Structure formats: C-alpha cells, structure tokens
Amino acid sequence: MGATFDYWKLTKTVLFYALVLVIVVVSVFPFYYAILTSLKSGTDLFRVTYWPTSISFENFRQVFSQGAFPRNLLNSVFVASVTVILALFLAVTASFALSRVRFRGRSLLLMTILAVSMFPQIAVLAGLFEVIRFLGIYNTPWALIFAYTIFTLPFTVWVLTTFMRDLPVEIEEAAIVDGATPWVIITQVFMPLMWPALVTTGLLAFIAAWNEFLFALTFTVSNDTRTVPVAIALLSGGSQYEIPWGIIMAASVVVTVPLVALVLVFQRKIVSGLTAGGVKG
Amino acid sequence: MATDAMAPVGTAATPKIRSELLQQRARAARWFLVPMLIALAIVAGWPLMRSIWFSFTDATLNDLYGAEWIGIGNYLRWQVLESGTVRYRGVLADPDWWNAVWNTVRFAFWSVLWETVLGMIVALVLNAEFRGRGIVRAAILIPWAIPTIVSARMWGWMLNDQFGIINDLGMKLGLLSAPVAWTASADTAMTAVLIVDIWKTTPFMALLILAGLQMIPKDIYEAAEIDGVHPVKQFFRITLPLVRPALMVAIIFRVLDALRIFDLIYVLTPNSRSTKTMSVLAQENLFQFNNFAEGSTQSTLLFLLIAIFTILYIWIGKVNFEGGDR
Amino acid sequence: MASIELRNIRKSFGAVNVIKGVDLEVRKGEFMVFVGPSGCGKSTLLRLISGLEDITSGEMLFDGKVVNALTPSKRGIAMVFQSYALYPHMTVYENMAFGLKLEKGHSKEAIRERVEKAADMLQIRQYLDRLPKQLSGGQRQRVAIGRAITRDPKVFLFDEPLSNLDAALRVQTRIEIAKLHEGMHDVTMIYVTHDQVEAMTLADRICVLRDGLVEQVGTPMELYEKPDSIFVAGFIGSPKMNFLTGEKAEAFKCTTLGVRGEHMLVKPDGIWEGEVIHTENLGADTYVYLEMGQEEPIVVRLEGAMQHPSGSKLRVSPMEDRVHRFDEAGKPIR
Numbered sequence: 044m045g046a047t048f049d050y051w052k053l054t055k056t057v058l059f060y061a062l063v064l065v066i067v068v069v070s071v072f073p074f075y076y077a078i079l080t081s082l083k084s085g086t087d088l089f090r091v092t093y094w095p096t097s098i099s100f101e102n103f104r105q106v107f108s109q110g111a112f113p114r115n116l117l118n119s120v121f122v123a124s125v126t127v128i129l130a131l132f133l134a135v136t137a138s139f140a141l142s143r144v145r146f147r148g149r150s151l152l153l154m155t156i157l158a159v160s161m162f163p164q165i166a167v168l169a170g171l172f173e174v175i176r177f178l179g180i181y182n183t184p185w186a187l188i189f190a191y192t193i194f195t196l197p198f199t200v201w202v203l204t205t206f207m208r209d210l211p212v213e214i215e216e217a218a219i220v221d222g223a224t225p226w227v228i229i230t231q232v233f234m235p236l237m238w239p240a241l242v243t244t245g246l247l248a249f250i251a252a253w254n255e256f257l258f259a260l261t262f263t264v265s266n267d268t269r270t271v272p273v274a275i276a277l278l279s280g281g282s283q284y285e286i287p288w289g290i291i292m293a294a295s296v297v298v299t300v301p302l303v304a305l306v307l308v309f310q311r312k313i314v315s316g317l318t319a320g321g322v323k324g
Numbered sequence: 325m326a327t328d329a330m331a332p333v334g335t336a337a338t339p340k341i342r343s344e345l346l347q348q349r350a351r352a353a354r355w356f357l358v359p360m361l362i363a364l365a366i367v368a369g370w371p372l373m374r375s376i377w378f379s380f381t382d383a384t385l386n387d388l389y390g391a392e393w394i395g396i397g398n399y400l401r402w403q404v405l406e407s408g409t410v411r412y413r414g415v416l417a418d419p420d421w422w423n424a425v426w427n428t429v430r431f432a433f434w435s436v437l438w439e440t441v442l443g444m445i446v447a448l449v450l451n452a453e454f455r456g457r458g459i460v461r462a463a464i465l466i467p468w469a470i471p472t473i474v475s476a477r478m479w480g481w482m483l484n485d486q487f488g489i490i491n492d493l494g495m496k497l498g499l500l501s502a503p504v505a506w507t508a509s510a511d512t513a514m515t516a517v518l519i520v521d522i523w524k525t526t527p528f529m530a531l532l533i534l535a536g537l538q539m540i541p542k543d544i545y546e547a548a549e550i551d552g553v554h555p556v557k558q559f560f561r562i563t564l565p566l567v568r569p570a571l572m573v574a575i576i577f578r579v580l581d582a583l584r585i586f587d588l589i590y591v592l593t594p595n596s597r598s599t600k601t602m603s604v605l606a607q608e609n610l611f612q613f614n615n616f617a618e619g620s621t622q623s624t625l626l627f628l629l630i631a632i633f634t635i636l637y638i639w640i641g642k643v644n645f646e647g648g649d650r
Numbered sequence: 651m652a653s654i655e656l657r658n659i660r661k662s663f664g665a666v667n668v669i670k671g672v673d674l675e676v677r678k679g680e681f682m683v684f685v686g687p688s689g690c691g692k693s694t695l696l697r698l699i700s701g702l703e704d705i706t707s708g709e710m711l712f713d714g715k716v717v718n719a720l721t722p723s724k725r726g727i728a729m730v731f732q733s734y735a736l737y738p739h740m741t742v743y744e745n746m747a748f749g750l751k752l753e754k755g756h757s758k759e760a761i762r763e764r765v766e767k768a769a770d771m772l773q774i775r776q777y778l779d780r781l782p783k784q785l786s787g788g789q790r791q792r793v794a795i796g797r798a799i800t801r802d803p804k805v806f807l808f809d810e811p812l813s814n815l816d817a818a819l820r821v822q823t824r825i826e827i828a829k830l831h832e833g834m835h836d837v838t839m840i841y842v843t844h845d846q847v848e849a850m851t852l853a854d855r856i857c858v859l860r861d862g863l864v865e866q867v868g869t870p871m872e873l874y875e876k877p878d879s880i881f882v883a884g885f886i887g888s889p890k891m892n893f894l895t896g897e898k899a900e901a902f903k904c905t906t907l908g909v910r911g912e913h914m915l916v917k918p919d920g921i922w923e924g925e926v927i928h929t930e931n932l933g934a935d936t937y938v939y940l941e942m943g944q945e946e947p948i949v950v951r952l953e954g955a956m957q958h959p960s961g962s963k964l965r966v967s968p969m970e971d972r973v974h975r976f977d978e979a980g981k982p983i984r
Binding site: 059060062063066067069070071073074076077080088089090091093133134136137139140141143144146152156158159161162163164165166167168169170171172173174176189190192193196197200219224225226250253254256257260261271272273275276288291292295298299302303305306307310313314317 | 345348349350352353354355356357359360363364366367368370371372373374375377378383388445446449452454456459460461462463464465466467468469470471472473474475476477478479481482484486487488489492523527528531532535580583584586587590591602603606607610611616619620623624626627630633634
C-alpha cells in the first residue's frame with residue numbers, strides 16, 4: 044500500500060517537472076535558435092543543428108555595416124523614448140484628475156479612455172494619414188510619435204489611474220493642510236511615491252512603441268525614417284529565394300536582446316503593470 | 325425652530341459658499357484633463373470620424389480633399405442588367421472581404437481558445453509552489469517580450485520548408501513523412517500563423533489568469549483537501565468558477581486584440597489568401613492598391629465589429645467590478 | 651490664537667446627512683475634545699473645521715470671520731492624522747519643513763530654526779535626517795506633531811492620533827500632548843477620539859457627539875457630575891454607569907436611575923440585594939458584578955483588593971446625593 048502510494052507520488056512529480064520543462068523549452072527555444080542561426084555563416088546556415096558548432100559574428104558585422112539598420116535602430120530608440128515621455132507627461136496629470144478629484148462624468152470618461160485603447164488601429168489609419176499629411180510630418184519620426192499616442196496615452200492613463208487611486212488619502216490631505224496645490228501634490232508628493240508605477244508603465248509603453256508595425260509601415264516610406272520592425276520585415280535579398288536569414292536573425296537578436304533584458308530585470312513590475320492594465324481594466 | 329424647516333439641504337436660506345479648495349481642485353482637474361483630451365481627439369476621435377466619412381466617398385490616396393459623398397455605394401450598390409439579373413457590388417458583396425472576415429474570425433476563435441487552455445495550464449503550474457518557479461516565470465516572459473515582427477521572422481525561419489528546424493524535428497521524430505511548406509501552402513498557412521500567435525501570446529494570458537488565481541484564498545483548497553475533494557473536481561468546482569471573472573475579461577481582451585491582427589500575418593504569410601485578415605486587406609486597399617474608399621469601408625466595418633466587442637468587454641468588466649469590489 | 655464658532659453647521663454626503671446642525675463655540679487657547687461612538691460624525695466635524703471637507707450649510711467663523719470658503723492653509727490650521735500621513739520619501743526634516751517651504755517668504759535659516767525648535771520640543775532632533783520608515787510608531791507620531799508645530803498654527807487639530815499606538819505608548823504620548831498644550835496655551839486645539847479616558851484626561855472641555863448632533867458640551871467634571879442625558883451619563887466614566895429601571899427606579903421617583911460603580915456602598919443594611927456573578931480584581935480597586943434582575947449586571951467599584959466569591963449575596967446602597975435620575979425621555983430630573 045505505502046509503496047504504491049510513493050510510486051504514484053513520484054510519477055506525479057516526474058510528470059509535473061516534465062510539463063515545466065516543456066513550458067520552458069517551448070518558450071525559450073525559438074529565441075535560442077535565432078541566436079544560434081545569427082552566429083552561423085555561409086553554408087552552415089542551411090544545416091540544421093541544435094547546438095552551436097562554430098561561432099561567427101559575420102552576420103552582426105553586416106547588419107551594422109550595410110544598409111540603414113543603425114539608423115533604423117536610432118529611429119526606434121528616438122520614437123519610443125519621446126512617445127513614452129509625452130504619454131507619461133500627459134497621463135500623470137490626467138490620472139490625478141481621474142483618480143483624485145470627484146467630478147461628474149468621471150466614470151464615463153474613464154470608459155471612453157478604455158474604449159480608445161481597444162481601438163483597432165486600422166480604423167483610424169485613413170484619417171490619421173490625412174492628419175499626418177496635413178501637419179507635414181509624413182515620413183518623419185514625428186508621424187510615429189504622433190500616431191503612437193493613440194495607444195500609449197490611454198494605456199498609461201488607465202494604469203496610472205489605478206495606481207494613484209491606491210495612494211493613501213491622508214498623505215494628500217496632509218499636503219493640502221501644508222498648503223500644497225494640486226500641481227505641487229503631483230510633482231513633490233505623488234511622483235516620488237509613484238516612481239515604480241511610472242517605470243512600469245513607461246516600460247510597457249516603450250515596448251509597445253518599439254514593437255509597433257502597422258503605423259510604422261504606413262507612415263514612413265524611406266529606409267532612413269523606418270523603425271526596426273519595418274526594417275526587419277522588409278529585409279530581403281536579391282530575389283525571393285535569397286532571403287538573408289542569417290542577417291535577419293542577427294538583426295532580430297539585436298532588437299530583442301535589450302527588450303528581453305529589460306523585461307527580465309523588471310519582471311515583477313511588468314507583471315503587476317500588465318495585470319493592472321488588463322484584469323482591473 | 326425655523327432651522328428645522330430647512331432640512332432639505334441646498335435649499336438653505338444662507339447661500340452655499342463653495343470652498344476655495346474644491347474650486348481649486350476642480351480647476352486643476354480641468355487643466356490636467358484638457359491636454360489629454362485634446363491629444364486623444366486629434367489622434368483618435370477626428371481620424372476615426374474622417375475614416376468613416378471616407379467610406380462614404382470616392383476618395384483616392386492622391387486626392388483626399390477632392391473626395392465627394394457617394395452614399396453607401398462603397399458598402400453595397402447594385403445594378404440591374406439588361407437581362408434582368410441584379411449585380412451587386414461593394415465591400416459587402418465582395419468575396420475577398422468575406423474571405424478576410426472568415427479568416428479573422430477563424431483566427432480569433434482558434435488562437436483565443438488555445439491561448440486560454442494553454443494559458444490556464446501554464447498559470448496553474450506557476451501557481452503551484454515548486455523550486456525554479458522564478459525561472460519558469462522569467463522564461464515565459466521571453467515570448468511576450470519579443471517583438472511580433474521578430475517572432476514572425478524567427479518562426480518563418482524555423483518553419484522554412486527546406487532548412488527549417490520544425491520539419492527536421494518532425495521528420496526525426498517520425499511525425500512528418502515529408503517536409504511541409506508551412507507558410508506557403510494554403511492548407512497550413514493558418515496553422516503556422518496560429519502556432520506563432522499562440523506561442524507569443526499564451527504567456528500574457530497565463531499572467532492574467534495567474535493574477536486571478538492568486539486572488540483565490542488558499543484556505544478554500546485546504547478545506548476541500550480535508551473534505552477529500554478530488555483535485556480534478558477541485559479545479560472545476562472551485563478554481564474555474566472563482567477565476568472566471570478574470571478569465572472572461574482576459575478572453576475578451578484577447579478577442580479584441582486577435583480581431584485586429586495585422587503584423588504577424590503581413591510578415592509571416594504575405595499575400596496568402598488563406599490567412600489574409602480584415603486589417604491586412606484594408607491596409608492593402610488603402611495604401612497599396614489605391615482603393616482608398618474601399619479600404620476605409622473595410623476598416624469602418626472592422627471598427628463596428630470591434631466596437632460591439634468593446635461594449636461587451638466594458639459591460640463584463642463593470643459586472644466584475646461591482647461583484648468583486650464589495 | 652483663534653476662537654472658533656460653528657453656526658448651524660450641516661454636512662451631507664449625497665443623501666446621507668452626517669452632521670445635522672451643530673452650534674458650538676471653541677474658545678481661544680482651549681483644548682476641546684470631540685468624543686462619541688463611531689459614526690457619530692466627530693471626524694467629519696473636525697474635517698469641516700480643517701477645511702478638507704466642504705460645508706453643506708451653516709457658517710464657520712474663526713475669530714469672528716467666516717472661513718467657509720478658505721483652504722486649510724489659509725485658515726491657519728495644522729492637523730495630525732490617525733495614520734500620521736508622513737511623506738514617506740522625505741526625511742523628518744523635509745517633512746517638517748515642507749509646509750514652510752510652500753508658504754514662501756521664509757528664509758532657509760528661518761525654516762531651519764523653526765524646525766529645530768519644534769524638534770527640540772519633541773526630542774526628535776537626532777532623527778531629523780532619517781526617513782519615516784526608519785522610525786518607530788511613537789517616533790513617527792512625534793514627527794507628525796512636530797510637522798504641525800513647525801507651521802505655527804492658530805488651530806491645532808488631532809484626528810484620533812493615538813489609536814495606532816500600543817497601550818503603554820498611548821498613555822505616554824497622551825501625557826506629552828497634555829504638556830504640549832500647556833506649553834502652547836495660546837493655540838486652540840481640537841482633538842477627536844472615541845476613547846472617553848483620553849477625553850477626560852486631556853480636555854479643557856468635551857463635546858459629546860451623537861448621531862450628527864451635539865449631545866452636551868462641558869468640562870470633564872461637568873459631564874461626569876451633571877450629564878445632560880442617559881447617553882452622556884453612560885458614555886463618560888469607567889466603569890460604565892449602572893442604569894436601573896422598574897421598581898428600584900420608581901422608589902427614587904424616576905424612570906431610570908443611574909448610579910456609578912464608585913458611588914455604591916456595600917453595607918449589611920443595603921437597600922438592594924444582588925448575587926455576585928463575577929469579580930475583577932484590578933489591584934487598586936475591585937469591580938464586583940451583581941445580578942439584580944436588571945438588563946445588565948450592576949457593577950460596584952470597591953477600593954483595594956476584595957474577595958467576594960461568585961454566588962454569594964451582597965447588599966448595596968447608592969450614595970443618596972450621587973444618584974442620577976432620568977425621566978422617560980432620558981433627560982435628567984434635577
């Protein structure tokens with residue numbers, strides 16, 4: 044009796060860890076394989092291997108030396124950073140009003156903001172194109188910064204509102220008694236308390252802007268103004284049969300490694316930010 | 325006493341004095357909201373209206389301002405031929421459109437279904453206590469962190485018909501008898517898209533479900549344990565009902581996202597009729613095929629579809645809010 | 651430095667009336683305590699005085715001037731919150747200096763001088779560079795008080811400041827607040843508590859609130875000796891006043907007869923007899939609970955340690971001149 048029980052328990056443990064292993068391998072393997080491929084060169088590329096056989100940085104050298112990829116990388120950094128700063132600036136004050144001041148129509152406004160974040164981007168594409176042409180920013184990074192506000196702003200407002208709602212009322216009241224105006228409360232009392240939330244939302248907005256494709260594809264048309272997702276998507280060789288997989292993988296790794304590093308460093312914060320934006324929202 | 329007569333507040337004899345504090349806060353709130361509202365109006369409200377307006381015009385990419393109102397013709401128009409048969413034209417009579425609708429719905433259904441099931445499994449694993457849990461959580465964040473375009477390219481390489489590792493693996497394990505042209509063949513293109521999307525998005529689903537699972541008090545399970553409830557029964561009787569609000573919201577969130585899918589399909593299976601979704605079709609019509617009005621019509625229809633789901637989402641979210649808060 | 655006058659103050663949140671017409675005068679330099687059971691509106695009343703809450707109707711005057719519209723800082727108030735509400739990211743010094751910095755027109759040296767003076771008063775000078783999280787609960791409470799002192803307020807408001815402290819610290823801090831009041835006797839202080847012991851020990855005058863209305867205002871001894879209602883009689887004093895009804899009250903020509911435990915005498919010819927059901931020995935005195943056919947057991951407070959085994963009979967009499975007689979409406983018959 045006791046022996047069979049242990050046997051069953053052992054089986055369960057083995058099965059559980061097998062499942063864990065499958066989850067980890069499936070999650071990590073494609074990225075591992077991309078790195079593996081990016082380190083291959085020449086005909087090695089077309090031999091399937093599961094372990095690194097030889098390491099060559101030829102693909103990386105090519106990615107950075109030919110074409111506009113370094114420029115694209117800079118564009119992406121610029122666009123994503125400015126987008127985040129802009130969104131956070133507009134969102135911090137707005138979410139103070141939404142979370143801390145009682146006024147009529149507040150919940151309707153919150154619902155509208157939530158609805159905007161659900162917008163299919165394609166639905167505004169035609170109209171946005173017109174506005175961008177009108178502003179004369181077509182085919183510049185500003186077109187993307189402008190367009191990305193449509194998803195980063197509602198998201199940051201929503202998450203910061205949920206965070207700010209949880210800050211203790213008495214601290215705000217103490218500041219009011221001390222003679223602080225709403226602006227002082229935000230900048231000198233709330234912002235220092237909220238920096239974890241600001242980092243999280245900023246990071247999530249950054250990732251969203253960094254990865255965006257549809258607007259970037261539509262509103263930029265020259266090699267010099269594109270961001271990396273479009274550049275990687277459009278990377279191709281002389282003909283359809285000569286897709287430069289090694290270079291594509293190298294570019295992919297370059298684009299992804301900083302993100303993966305950021306995400307792993309800020310794991311906990313990101314998980315809480317995602318759930319604040321998702322479940323509560 | 326006279327004071328008792330003024331019991332209903334506000335009708336008081338003394339005019340109510342609004343406090344400076346409230347006025348100051350109301351004023352500040354207005355100033356704080358205005359920039360955001362203006363930004364959203366320019367970047368979302370106005371473009372949406374214009375897009376919808378374009379769908380009722382004959383606008384072309386090169387002549388947006390010369391667009392003239394033509395009514396619902398872009399949606400549906402008909403023409404009675406001399407033979408007496410009626411010929412329908414417009415997006416709603418276009419087989420390509422309905423093909424895209426079918427592809428989108430099919431994609432949304434299967435991807436969300438699998439992501440929910442797999443996400444639930446991963447969430448249950450992460451909710452258990454075991455050594456190395458931190459590593460697993462870190463590992464599943466990787467697919468989520470990888471840009472969609474990059475994952476499309478990565479998987480495109482892995483699913484390559486000649487040199488792809490998936491074919492290699494499948495044949496070594498005896499699952500495949502011959503290499504499959506995953507992304508190019510009409511039969512498997514949708515499967516390929518689904519594999520990549522499920523791989524990339526299941527972590528997100530798992531994290532949302534995990535957040536729901538972690539709100540379930542542990543002592544409920546301890547009580548069930550003492551009562552000798554079988555673990556499978558525990559899952560269906562305790563876990564599922566309690567996690568359902570979070571799950572429903574996550575599902576609708578994902579459905580909305582899946583309905584607007586563009587980038588993965590555009591990069592992984594370009595020009596494949598069997599995967600072309602509403603967003604891809606609309607974008608192509610707008611900016612590549614010079615069918616601006618038709619593209620606007622398609623994007624408007626997609627907007628309507630998603631609007632319905634959004635209302636559903638907010639409705640369920642609100643129910644959840646009221647039920648969950650007190 | 652300010653006298654406060656409330657004229658028919660009302661406050662409602664939506665349809666709920668919380669303060670239902672309060673008239674009250676707080677004198678210059680007075681220590682006034684608001685006391686009452688939870689939900690009586692005492693905290694709301696304090697917040698109305700502070701200006702954090704909007705007055706629905708009525709007039710609030712500071713030194714004869716209507717201040718209904720003024721912000722808290724313009725009213726010249728300082729407040730100590732139940733949760734201390736220190737700014738977690740600022741050092742003790744920055745916490746205390748924050749209000750002065752916002753006021754403009756104070757030089758750095760002047761601010762430092764005032765913060766240090768307040769810190770010396772509260773013996774927290776050695777903590778000025780620490781963050782709130784590095785302090786104990788009692789130390790945080792001093793910082794919260796220090797922050798209020800630094801602003802040199804005309805009116806000092808306390809919202810249940812001791813309720814987060816443990817019992818020993820509560821007594822110690824209570825004594826310090828009393829000393830503080832003596833040292834700043836020109837500052838008007840209003841203090842909210844649900845603890846009648848705090849009220850009795852600290853107050854110059856107590857305002858007992860019940861259900862959004864003032865039940866009675868008076869010095870601690872006035873409330874103790876001449877309660878205006880059964881409610882006040884029952885609320886003030888420990889152990890709680892005994893209330894007797896029926897024949898025993900009729901013998902004193904009233905509906906309800908109130909006798910405090912300390913005003914009961916045990917003697918062989920006592921007019922009432924009861925059965926001992928429980929004895930609490932507190933060392934200095936002893937509470938004996940007697941079953942006398944009343945709704946609640948009757949408490950008798952005896953000096954010194956006494957032994958009265960449960961089940962034994964005891965005869966007691968009230969001190970004739972210390973009984974409180976109440977009519978049907980719960981009002982005293984004098």
